Amino acid sequence: MTDTAPERRRLAIQLVQSGALVTSTWQAAVEAVPRELFLNPGVFQPEGTLWRPVTATGSDPVEWIRTAYSLDTLTTQLDGHLTADQVGEPVAGLPTSSSTMPALVVGMLESLDVEDGHQVLEIGTGTGYSGALLCQRLGEDNVTTVEVDPDVAARADAALETAGYSTWTVNGDGLLGHPRRAPYDRIIATCLVRRIPYTWVRQTKPGGIILATVGSWANGSGLAKVTVNEDGTAEGRIIGRASFMQARSQATAPVSGDLSARAAYADSERQAKVSPLMLDEWTPAFLTQLAVPGAQLVRATTNKGEELLYLFDPERESFAEFMVDGPDWRVRQGGPICLWDRVEDALIAWDAAGSPDITAVRLRVTQTSHRYWIEGGDSTVAWEHRLD
Numbered sequence: 187m188t189d190t191a192p193e194r195r196r197l198a199i200q201l202v203q204s205g206a207l208v209t210s211t212w213q214a215a216v217e218a219v220p221r222e223l224f225l226n227p228g229v230f231q232p233e234g235t236l237w238r239p240v241t242a243t244g245s246d247p248v249e250w251i252r253t254a255y256s257l258d259t260l261t262t263q264l265d266g267h268l269t270a271d272q273v274g275e276p277v278a279g280l281p282t283s284s285s286t287m288p289a290l291v292v293g294m295l296e297s298l299d300v301e302d303g304h305q306v307l308e309i310g311t312g313t314g315y316s317g318a319l320l321c322q323r324l325g326e327d328n329v330t331t332v333e334v335d336p337d338v339a340a341r342a343d344a345a346l347e348t349a350g351y352s353t354w355t356v357n358g359d360g361l362l363g364h365p366r367r368a369p370y371d372r373i374i375a376t377c378l379v380r381r382i383p384y385t386w387v388r389q390t391k392p393g394g395i396i397l398a399t400v401g402s403w404a405n406g407s408g409l410a411k412v413t414v415n416e417d418g419t420a421e422g423r424i425i426g427r428a429s430f431m432q433a434r435s436q437a438t439a440p441v442s443g444d445l446s447a448r449a450a451y452a453d454s455e456r457q458a459k460v461s462p463l464m465l466d467e468w469t470p471a472f473l474t475q476l477a478v479p480g481a482q483l484v485r486a487t488t489n490k491g492e493e494l495l496y497l498f499d500p501e502r503e504s505f506a507e508f509m510v511d512g513p514d515w516r517v518r519q520g521g522p523i524c525l526w527d528r529v530e531d532a533l534i535a536w537d538a539a540g541s542p543d544i545t546a547v548r549l550r551v552t553q554t555s556h557r558y559w560i561e562g563g564d565s566t567v568a569w570e571h572r573l574d
Contacts, residue, residue: 188247190220193255197221197288200257206289208296215322216292222254224313224345225285228270229253229260236278237261239270260285262313263338282431283338285313286376290428295319297411297425298372298397304328305367307389309360309398310376310433314342321351330354330367334434359435363389370394378407378430380479381556381571382420390414399428400549402438403483406471408544412551424547427468441484441498449496449507452518460530461515462495462508469544470533476547476558476569477532478525497525535567536560 198216201207207216228241231253239245240253253260263269264279295316300306304324308317311333320329331353333339339357346353356364360375361383368389375386375398386396394414401407407429412422432438441448464470465483474481480501486494497506504521506529517526536542539560550557559568 188251190222190251190255191217193251194218194220197255197257201289201292204289206293206296211323212292212295212319215319216288218322219315219318220349221285221288221315222251223349224315224318224342225254225260225262226341226345229262229285230264230270230277230279230281231261233276236276237264237281238276239273241270244271244274257287257289259287259290263335266335267337283312283335284431285315286430291316291319291376294374294376294397294409294428295323297409298374299395300324300372304371305369306330306372306374307364307367307370307386308332308374308376309363309386310334310430311339311342311355312376313338314345314355316374316376317342317353317355318346318349318351321346321353326351326353330356330364330370332356332358332360332364334359361385361433361435365389373397375399375433376430377433378402378404378436379433380436381573382410382412382551384551384553384573387414387418387420387551387553390420392416396420399430400424401472401475402432402436402480403471403475404429406465406468406475408472408547410549412549418553420551422549424472424544424549426545438480438482438500441482441496441500445484445486445494445496448498449505449518449520452507452520454520454524455516455518457511458508458515458517458526458530460533462497462517462526464533469541470536472544472547473532473536474529477528478523479571481525497529499523499525532567532569539567 194217230237261281261284263283266282308331311331317331336357343355363385369391371394373386373396378399400410408424409426409428411425412420414420481499484496495508502523504523506526507518509516546560556571
């Protein structure tokens with residue numbers, strides 16, 4: 187078996203230099219945990235529009251170790267079932283499980299502010315690597331990790347055991363938490379959730395912290411850090427950008443089919459006050475999700491090579507279609523919700539507040555609602571999502 191201690195030390199140094207790794211206790215954990223154990227049976231590397239398998243047994247050993255200790259997110263499963271050891275050539279597929287880039291993993295663990303003796307619940311075991319880092323830092327009896335995919339959970343559990351960590355690995359829906367071992371001092375989610383489930387708040391001790399990525403767009407989600415209060419609410423802010431795969435039970439099917447038919451019947455058409463290209467920027471994309479939860483930004487190309495741009499909300503059967511109008515844009519809207527009106531209001535208010543970064547967004551979670559707001563300029567911009 188290859189001794190990867192030099193690679194682990196090198197990874198730790200790179201993470202320190204990037205600013206992701208700050209404290210000596212987490213640095214020691216990175217240097218102690220062999221990442222390659224948690225990537226078996228292999229990973230998929232992007233190759234054009236396909237995915238090339240790289241495995242511990244079927245690939246060059248040097249490439250395998252180099253891949254295992256890269257700074258990239260590594261795809262470990264396609265289409266909810268396919269692993270790298272099952273194919274010999276590049277294949278097409280949709281990533282459904284991965285080993286997150288180490289900088290994001292350790293950056294989140296640093297932000298969790300754990301202390302010795304803390305009980306931690308991890309939502310989304312994945313490969314088990316982040317769970318192993320938690321075990322190394324806190325002890326295996328203080329870590330509970332939940333994974334919805336039974337095959338992924340079994341592989342992670344085996345890897346944790348091989349690495350010497352007999353922690354609490356649970357196969358189930360992480361959105362429900364794990365009440366049997368509650369309450370927890372910390373909850374950390376390594377999947378993308380539309381909002382922080384109140385079950386997590388209930389299972390966290392007063393003064394405890396929940397760290398989770400909220401949103402539904404890969405390039406426009408926010409890392410939320412909230413503290414649970416004595417009254418059963420939780421309050422905090424967005425501390426940065428993060429991107430994860432959606433929680434399985436919340437995953438939305440991409441809008442497909444005949445897009446022109448979906449947008450055939452418009453109730454209004456006008457010049458847009460704000461360019462829809464702003465949604466390519468992270469903070470405007472996040473604010474759009476606050477303004478119109480459930481909406482999807484869809485790009486397509488006609489047979490003639492013309493680019494099409496839409497905003498669809500399938501649940502509320504509403505759409506906005508954008509068309510270039512000289513230097514400006516026109517927008518057609520249909521359905522019971524005027525999607526672009528709401529987005530424009532949010533982005534115009536954000537601009538009036540000084541166009542602050544996503545870290546200016548604060549949030550408060552109660553049993554019946556999520557409230558987000560930005561304080562800036564002469565007013566407060568707010569969005570409230572009722573859960574009842």
